[in-house]
Amino acid sequence: MTEADKLALLKDLLLTDERAYAESIHSKIKALEEVINEQKRLSQKVDPIIDERLDEFIEEIPETLGPTITEALAEQIKNSKDQVVEALYPIMGKMIKKYISQEINLLTERINQQLEDSFSANSWKRKFRSWFGGVKEEELLLSELAKISKVEQVLVIEKNSGMLIGQYAKAETIDKDMVSGMLTAIKSFVEDAFNEQSQNLELIEYELYHIHIQSFVSFYIAVAISGEYNLTFKNKIQDIIFNFTDNFLNLFDDLSQIKEEVITNELEFYFSTNEKSL
Amino acid sequence: MKKASKKIILLGHFGVGKSSLIRQFVENTFTSDYKVTIGVHILKKEVEVAPDENVSLIIWDLEGYDDIKKTRASYLLGTHGFIYVFDVTRPATFENLKNDIDYLTNQYAKTPLKIVGNKADLVTKTYLKENANMFGVQPNFFTSAKTGTKVDELFTTLAKELVK
Ligand SMILES: Nc1nc2c(ncn2[C@@H]2O[C@H](COP(=O)(O)OP(=O)(O)OP(=O)(O)O)[C@@H](O)[C@H]2O)c(=O)[nH]1
Ligand SMILES: [Mg+2]
Numbered sequence: 001m002t003e004a005d006k007l008a009l010l011k012d013l014l015l016t017d018e019r020a021y022a023e024s025i026h027s028k029i030k031a032l033e034e035v036i037n038e039q040k041r042l043s044q045k046v047d048p049i050i051d052e053r054l055d056e057f058i059e060e061i062p063e064t065l066g067p068t069i070t071e072a073l074a075e076q077i078k079n080s081k082d083q084v085v086e087a088l089y090p091i092m093g094k095m096i097k098k099y100i101s102q103e104i105n106l107l108t109e110r111i112n113q114q115l116e117d118s119f120s121a122n123s124w125k126r127k128f129r130s131w132f133g134g135v136k137e138e139e140l141l142l143s144e145l146a147k148i149s150k151v152e153q154v155l156v157i158e159k160n161s162g163m164l165i166g167q168y169a170k171a172e173t174i175d176k177d178m179v180s181g182m183l184t185a186i187k188s189f190v191e192d193a194f195n196e197q198s199q200n201l202e203l204i205e206y207e208l209y210h211i212h213i214q215s216f217v218s219f220y221i222a223v224a225i226s227g228e229y230n231l232t233f234k235n236k237i238q239d240i241i242f243n244f245t246d247n248f249l250n251l252f253d254d255l256s257q258i259k260e261e262v263i264t265n266e267l268e269f270y271f272s273t274n275e276k277s278l
Numbered sequence: 279m280k281k282a283s284k285k286i287i288l289l290g291h292f293g294v295g296k297s298s299l300i301r302q303f304v305e306n307t308f309t310s311d312y313k314v315t316i317g318v319h320i321l322k323k324e325v326e327v328a329p330d331e332n333v334s335l336i337i338w339d340l341e342g343y344d345d346i347k348k349t350r351a352s353y354l355l356g357t358h359g360f361i362y363v364f365d366v367t368r369p370a371t372f373e374n375l376k377n378d379i380d381y382l383t384n385q386y387a388k389t390p391l392k393i394v395g396n397k398a399d400l401v402t403k404t405y406l407k408e409n410a411n412m413f414g415v416q417p418n419f420f421t422s423a424k425t426g427t428k429v430d431e432l433f434t435t436l437a438k439e440l441v442k
Contacts, residue, residue, distance in 0.1 A: 185318045192350065
């Protein structure tokens with residue numbers, strides 16, 4: 001073999017090899033390209049199918065996964081009472097609000113009924129008594145209402161701290177300092193729940209008592225009433241409260257400076273004498 | 279006889295012993311079953327702070343929170359004093375002690391505050407001494423609602439500060 005032959009052979013070998021190599025690479029790239037194109041083509045076909053399946057899946061969740069989720073939720077609620085309560089506050093607030101306004105509607109109906117009744121047979125009795133006794137008919141009407149509604153206790157409470165400023169009670173019962181605190185806590189809880197700045201809690205029903213709440217800027221007055229609490233009585237109570245605050249409390253700049261006994265005496269004067277005059 | 283009323287609030291994580299401390303102070307009793315406080319519970323006790331001078335402590339026992347900022351702000355209004363309670367055996371209850379205390383002292387700069395490590399009966403005195411830096415802030419008292427250790431002192435010390 002000449003030098004030239006050798007060279008030719010080598011060249012041939014090398015070149016063939018090179019070509020074969022290039023070819024194999026080329027075919028590999030081709031294959032890759034095909035795979036990619038195929039995938040593109042495939043995904044165009046498949047994507048909608050997947051989307052559809054996903055939609056179906058989501059639709060089916062309530063049936064298929066519902067019970068499991070409910071169970072998981074129940075567990076979750078048990079374990080994170082805190083967050084759940086937090087999330088429920090606004091809803092609960094609305095529920096309480098709705099409940100109270102409904103109760104008020106019911107009350108109004110009952111009162112109207114009562115007023116209607118009292119303008120029938122009773123009203124004639126009253127008219128006679130009024131003519132002969134020289135007492136105004138309205139006063140007699142009020143005195144009839146007063147028979148059923150009674151002021152049991154009046155508390156003047158500092159709004160922020162819930163500290164008792166002064167009180168008057170028909171009979172000493174439960175601890176008034178603790179009641180003042182609890183009332184304030186309930187009040188701010190409910191007011192927070194309403195999530196509205198200017199909402200004030202006005203009435204709490206507790207067993208046989210109605211607790212009428214009148215809010216002022218730095219304090220509020222809670223009046224515990226036994227028996228029926230109706231619009232007429234509410235108005236009367238409000239009048240007495242406003243008389244008391246206008247004529248007495250507002251004379252002082254700093255309520256903490258007033259002696260407790262003085263407040264008690266004044267409250268007794270306004271609430272019990274007014275009650276007698278009812 | 280001079281008599282004033284002061285509102286104090288107990289704060290701290292769940293189950294650190296706030297209600298137990300109050301029960302020990304007011305009724306001298308302790309129970310090991312745990313009744314979670316929901317919302318707020320209010321108790322009262324009169325304390326003698328000087329001869330012929332009493333203070334009525336109106337004690338607000340709040341439900342525990344692991345984040346002090348979640349405490350219902352309206353409950354804290356007008357408070358005369360705070361007691362911040364943590365559990366010396368549960369790091370989670372004092373991990374953020376410094377932050378919580380900073381938060382309180384920023385928000386209520388003028389309101390006296392006592393920091394209390396409770397359940398001290400479950401660890402030794404030596405342990406508390408050796409790990410003094412563990413809490414991030416130096417507590418004012420190490421109490422035990424179970425044995426009553428330092429419980430009266432805690433409330434009486436705070437009461438005296440409130441009438442100063
Ligand atoms: N060993 C011991 N156990 C205590 C002590 N104080 C409270 N415990 C126990 O710890 C648990 C929780 O106590 P509580 O007083 O209910 O805790 P709390 O801080 O009021 O809890 P929340 O109302 O949920 O915030 C109860 O099982 C208590 O018996 C203590 O000083 N020593
Ligand atoms: Mg508690």
